[in-house]
Amino acid sequence: MLKNYLKIAWKVLLRRKFFTFISLFGISFTLMILMVVTALFDHAFGPQMPERDTDKLLFVNMMREQRNGGFMNSGPVSYYFLNRNVRTLQTPDKVSINSVFSTVNSYVNNRKLALDIKFTDREFWDILDFNFLEGSAFSQQDVQSASRVAVINENTRKQYFGTGEALGQHIEVNQVRYKVVGVVEDVPVLRLHSYADVWVPITLRSQDFNRQQMHGTYFATIKAKEPADVPKIKEEYAAMLQQVERQQTEKGTKLFSFPDTVLESFTRTFLGNGRESGVGKLYGILAGLAFLFMLLPTINLVNINVSRIMERSSEIGVRKAFGATSSAIIGQFIIENIFLTLLGGLLGFLLSALVLWQINDSGLIAYADLGLNLRVFAIGLLLCLVFGLISGVYPAFKMSRLHAVEALKGGTK
């Protein structure tokens, strides 16, 4: 029966070329937009290299200090605070302190090259899952002795050395020479906590270490032993912050800082309110936007489907006369609609792949590697099915209610 339904669905699509075009365009374009947005979202917040264990990773990147009299100071955190209070937390498996990346100039063959440099400790490499193409990360000894060694990304390697040897060679960044010990795959700029072009030992900035202040230019990256430990780490962090507030700040000062997941660290900046990270709000906004965005093509599809099916009232009458139940008729039209939407979905995927390839190729987002991975594919497929059901159920139900006699007359009862 399914084969018969699909056969007729295909014939109907071919017969009504204009309707088919409008339907497929609506579905594929809407899906394409949703797929691109999902891919961007996934790229920025999903488990991607080097932040693969997103369910175990937390990041401390901001602190808000609210003093008496309304004075407020907000920004990244100091090495002093992180080293003294975060590195000493008991629950995490590992804690890394690393700098906010900064852009510095470098010159290669008389050509100016703007590079983003990040100062990190050894734990940074243990926590994050970089894809090393050559060599390895700098060692604990390199960090302790403040060796001038660097891990560079693929792009920097290409700019400096082309196809030649890179390991053991030197690069000069901001007038300092570093020996290259490793080359990693490019990290997208959206991964703010791990992104850079050049990573060097944090001890090369030891002048920052003893500045006894809350704010600075550092992040902490925390890895939990198990995903279940994440809430415990947050609790321990909150308790620690209260203690710091009591012991190390002026009376009446309030400190706001949180170890956040990669998504929370983004939403807290734009949608956070007090202790609320804003993730729920973001999901609400995204769901609302997706719903509105899908509503128009769905209504359009419902209308097209009603008129498309109305033309086939005689067929409905015949099917009923020969033994089709109302539910069989509903099933047929839903299957046809799902077929249409899956076809639109397939086109949407191809369009999405094309657009993502264009975004990657354009360099709009540095080192972006947007792709239609399996999760994005599954979301797209689900969207297609929701689309097919929403736009197919109402017309199918309406048509299944048609009296066989009226249907045979081509009526609209």
Next chain:
Amino acid sequence: MITLSNIEKVYQTKSIETVALQNVNLKVPAGEFLSIMGPSGCGKSTLLNIMGLLDVPSKGVVEINGQPIQSYKDKELAHIRNEKIGFVFQSYHLVNDLSVLDNVELPLLYRNGVSGTERTSRAKAALEKVGLSARTKHYPSQLSGGQRQRVAIARALIGQPEIILADEPTGNLDSVMGEEIMHLLLNLNSQDGTTIVMVTHDENMAMKTERLVRFFDGQQVSDTVLYGNFQKV
């Protein structure tokens, strides 16, 4: 056997009440070839639709093989239509997007336990019976009126129904084609014992059947046995 007792059908709109059938009592024994005649609008097609369980009477009882069906739900009615009744319409009502073979297979799609292979072989056999085995892959638009009606007959008989209800099956055909179709129906009745109820405007065709019932203004005005003319083929 179909039994209609005290059937009344009234179409009600906000301001007008139209009586389509009134006090109809009719028994169609198994294996009979019955024709129904009457002027346009006298309720012939309405009666056929009620017999075929496509429409429900406003009053009265419809029985199929002694079973009253007024309490049956959509699913049960669909099952009876599928198992026991085959329809032939004046305007064929073939599905234009399906091939001849797929059109004929259609009733078996709604019957449990019939495999795709069996459907195809039965459809081919039905088409052979109506002399269209060479047209299986054609589409309805590629056939003549007579051929389309023969496809419709093949579709009606594929499920081996006990009853075939034919609503002016020769109405859109010229006399030669009409004769062909009539010959097919007579064959079905005489060889397979299929009960046939045929609505027609054509006196000649009606006279070839076993029994003729005439209607006027929604009422049955005569019921004549035509053994003299009826010839088992």
